[in-house]
Amino acid sequence: xxxxxxxxxxxxxxxxxxxxxxxxxxxxxxxxxxxxxxxxxxxxxxxxxxxxxxxxxxxxxxxxxxxxxxxxxxxxxxxxxxxxxxxxxxxxxxxxxxxxxxxxxxxxxxxxxxxxxxxxxxxxxxxxxxxxxxxxxxxxxxxxxxxxxxxxxxxxxxxxxxxxxxxxxxxxxxxxxxxxxxxxxxxxxxxxxxxxxxxxxxxxxxxxxxxxxxxxxxxxxxxx
Numbered sequence: 001x002x003x004x005x006x007x008x009x010x011x012x013x014x015x016x017x018x019x020x021x022x023x024x025x026x027x028x029x030x031x032x033x034x035x036x037x038x039x040x041x042x043x044x045x046x047x048x049x050x051x052x053x054x055x056x057x058x059x060x061x062x063x064x065x066x067x068x069x070x071x072x073x074x075x076x077x078x079x080x081x082x083x084x085x086x087x088x089x090x091x092x093x094x095x096x097x098x099x100x101x102x103x104x105x106x107x108x109x110x111x112x113x114x115x116x117x118x119x120x121x122x123x124x125x126x127x128x129x130x131x132x133x134x135x136x137x138x139x140x141x142x143x144x145x146x147x148x149x150x151x152x153x154x155x156x157x158x159x160x161x162x163x164x165x166x167x168x169x170x171x172x173x174x175x176x177x178x179x180x181x182x183x184x185x186x187x188x189x190x191x192x193x194x195x196x197x198x199x200x201x202x203x204x205x206x207x208x209x210x211x212x213x214x215x216x217x218x219x220x221x222x223x224x
Contacts, residue, residue, distance in 0.1 A: 041162060049162045051153040053143040054121040055084025060158035061091075069158050071097060081143075083120050090117035092126065101137055104128045108135060119143040122150075185215060 041049050045067025046057040062068045063076035071077045072094045080091040092115035100114040109132035116125045122144035130137055142152045155161050176184050 045160075047155050047158065047160050048141070048153055049160045051151055051161060052145050053119060053124070053141075053151055054145040056089065056119050056124070056143060057082050057084075058141055058153075071158060079115075079126065081117070081119065081124060089119060089124075090115065097128070100128050104130045104137065105135070108132050111140060114139070121146055121148070182215075 042057070043049075044057075046059055048058050058079065058081055059067045060069065060071040061077055061080050062071075062073040065080070068077065071079055075094045075098070078091055078093040079097065081089040083089055097114055100112045104110070104112040108130040111127040111129045114126040114128050116123060118124065124141070124143035127140045127142075128137060129140065137157070139155050139157070140152060141155070142150055144150055153161055
């Protein structure tokens with residue numbers, strides 16, 4: 001007949017096993033959440049998890065060109081754009097990104113161009129700005145899709161952008177309505193379309209289609 005000591009040992013063993021199994025389940029949940037924060041969506045490290053740019057994908061990369069959650073890597077990393085086939089369309093170094101950030105911090109609310117280069121279906125633009133109120137650094141990426149439509153994505157450093165509620169209005173325009181909203185969105189759209197405020201959408205330097213499509217994304221009425 002088993003002794004009390006035997007039962008105590010069995011109980012301790014069962015409790016220990018339960019603790020280990022529970023710990024493994026918790027760790028498993030944490031690991032899965034960290035690896036795939038948006039189940040069912042691309043999880044290869046791209047920033048544009050849901051935003052569509054004709055198949056092009058934006059990545060923060062380390063010194064070896066591998067996707068990462070930070071682009072510095074001793075100032076040897078950066079941000080790169082790949083086509084749907086994996087071809088590198090462009091790369092901007094961490095040093096150039098940091099230089100643009102430094103300028104943006106001195107002009108809150110105004111976009112500073114980090115890089116512009118070819119996407120698969122047209123030009124693409126990466127801007128950085130410091131939030132007008134909080135001073136928080138954010139990026140704006142704009143590019144074309146296969147239907148000729150421009151899409152814009154706002155992100156914080158290398159954080160992937162998954163399903164979100166609301167539109168694409170820049171954070172500096174939040175809470176504005178009417179003409180104030182138009183002026184704020186227009187200022188942003190003039191930047192990403194290479195238009196200059198003095199000349200407006202008719203200037204030779206700007207891309208009118210990009211400007212007006214940008215305004216449509218912000219759901220504001222255009223002025224004649």
